[in-house]
Amino acid sequence: MTTPPTGPHDERHDESEDIIADLSEYLDRGESPPLELLDRSPAHRIALESLLRFRSVARGLLQADADAEPSRDDSWVSRILTNIHIEARAGRSIPLASPTPSAEFSITEGAVRGLIRAAGDSVPGSLIGRCRLDGDVTVPGEPITVAVEASVPWGEPIPAAADHIREGIADALHRHTELTLAAIDVTVTDVNLSRDGQEPEQ
Amino acid sequence: MTTPELSEQLTGLVRSIDGVVQVYDARPTALAAAADLVATVIGQPAGEPIAVTNTGGGISVAVSVAISDASPAAEVCRRILEAISGHLGSNADGTTVDRVKIQVSRISSGQAGGDAGG
Numbered sequence: 001m002t003t004p005p006t007g008p009h010d011e012r013h014d015e016s017e018d019i020i021a022d023l024s025e026y027l028d029r030g031e032s033p034p035l036e037l038l039d040r041s042p043a044h045r046i047a048l049e050s051l052l053r054f055r056s057v058a059r060g061l062l063q064a065d066a067d068a069e070p071s072r073d074d075s076w077v078s079r080i081l082t083n084i085h086i087e088a089r090a091g092r093s094i095p096l097a098s099p100t101p102s103a104e105f106s107i108t109e110g111a112v113r114g115l116i117r118a119a120g121d122s123v124p125g126s127l128i129g130r131c132r133l134d135g136d137v138t139v140p141g142e143p144i145t146v147a148v149e150a151s152v153p154w155g156e157p158i159p160a161a162a163d164h165i166r167e168g169i170a171d172a173l174h175r176h177t178e179l180t181l182a183a184i185d186v187t188v189t190d191v192n193l194s195r196d197g198q199e200p201e202q
Numbered sequence: 203m204t205t206p207e208l209s210e211q212l213t214g215l216v217r218s219i220d221g222v223v224q225v226y227d228a229r230p231t232a233l234a235a236a237a238d239l240v241a242t243v244i245g246q247p248a249g250e251p252i253a254v255t256n257t258g259g260g261i262s263v264a265v266s267v268a269i270s271d272a273s274p275a276a277e278v279c280r281r282i283l284e285a286i287s288g289h290l291g292s293n294a295d296g297t298t299v300d301r302v303k304i305q306v307s308r309i310s311s312g313q314a315g316g317d318a319g320g
Contacts, residue, residue, distance in 0.1 A: 042226055042268060042307035049311055090307065096276045098283070102299060105279040107306040118271075118311040176275040176309060 019047050027051060043089060046114040053121040094137045096178055109137060112177060116146060119172035123164045125153025129189055135182070143182035146173070151190035162186040208261070208297075209250040215285050216252060216265055221278040223310050224268035227251040228303075260300030261290060268308035279304045 023044070026033040038044050091109030098105040113131050120128035129149035136142045146169060152161035166184045173179055216225055228251060253264040263286055269278045282304050290297050 039224065042266075045224070045268060045308050045310070053311075093305065096279060096306075099280060100283075102301055103283050104301065104303045105276060105283075105306075106304070107275050108308075111306055111308050115309050118309075122311075176271075176306075178276070 019044055020051070023048050023051055027055065042108070043110065046110060050114065050117055050121075053118065054127060092137050094177060094179065095140055097140075107177060109133060112137075112173070112179075115172050115176060116148065116169050119168040120148060120150060120165045123161070123168055125156070125192065126161065126165055127151045127192075128165075133179075137179065140178065141180055144179045145182050146184045147187070148185070149187045149189045151192050152188050154191050154193050158188050158191070162188060205254045205256060206250065209252050209254040212254065212263065212265075212286060212289065213250040213252045215289055216267065216282055219278070219281050219285055221269050221273040221281065222267050223270050224308070225251045226266040226268065226307055228253045228264040228266040228305070257300045260298035262301045262303075263290075263299070264303040264305075266305045266307045268310055269306055270310050275306045275309065279306065 022037065023033055033044075033048060038048060089110050091113070093106045094109060094112060096105035096107060112133065116131050117128045120126055120131075127150065129151065130147075131149075132147045133144055134147055135144040137144055148165070148169070150162070150165055152158060152165075165186050169184050170181065173181060213225055216222055251266070253262075255262045265282060265286075267278075267282070269275060283302055286302055287299060290299050
């Protein structure tokens with residue numbers, strides 16, 4: 001039987017920090033978090049999905065980075081982890097059109113940020129860092145700018161990598177939301193060695 | 203039919219809808235905690251996640267779900283609305299629907315595995 005992880009639970013900490021810590025403890029032990037924990041809130045599942053994607057990509061990137069540059073600053077890892085827990089929060093309620101006035105459809109900002117992260121992370125070798133929805137998402141038709149920071153793979157031209165991330169995010173948002181996208185700004189903050197740890201071509 | 207019975211029926215109904223992978227507690231957190239505490243004290247089961255309230259003008263329903271990436275969020279919301287409206291409309295006690303709120307709280311990319319399906 002799995003024992004729930006214990007750890008510091010300072011009440012001043014944001015609850016989402018505890019979520020990341022709890023989930024990470026299970027993953028570090030090679031265990032799957034129990035359904036009882038995952039079903040506690042949408043934030044738990046959003047955080048777990050993000051963590052699994054992050055760990056999958058980061059494992060290769062960290063090894064490659066370590067081989068190439070032992071003294072490399074790995075603050076991007078903590079930045080991404082920090083952003084995952086921020087984005088797991090529900091946030092604002094984003095309206096969806098409903099067929100009758102007596103029905104109200106919406107999607108949470110946390111769900112949309114999770115969607116954006118998943119879309120960006122699905123581009124091979126890329127990892128989404130900070131993710132922001134600029135504009136009043138609670139008002140239909142308001143122009144919204146999506147701003148993401150990303151780590152992209154070495155070897156691919158940065159503009160092309162940014163375009164792939166932008167296309168993935170746009171497709172996902174058009175599929176699941178009715179946001180009026182003014183722009184999707186991709187800021188590349190890191191370039192990583194290939195996932196399999198190969199040296200970049202000279 | 204009592205409100206808890208209706209909530210239980212609707213929860214089961216929504217869980218069975220294509221595209222819904224989980225149903226979350228749509229009741230306000232403090233209210234849900236208080237209600238579940240009272241239920242425990244008096245030996246009743248804890249409340250169902252779908253919030254059903256009688257507003258006087260009819261029944262108000264609030265639903266919070268995780269959905270799969272396979273269908274657009276708005277489409278899954280429409281399926282849920284149709285199922286709830288159909289269920290309430292078929293009730294013999296003449297229940298009228300005042301308001302239905304459906305919130306998508308998560309879109310599952312299917313990578314975490316182990317979605318409980320409700």
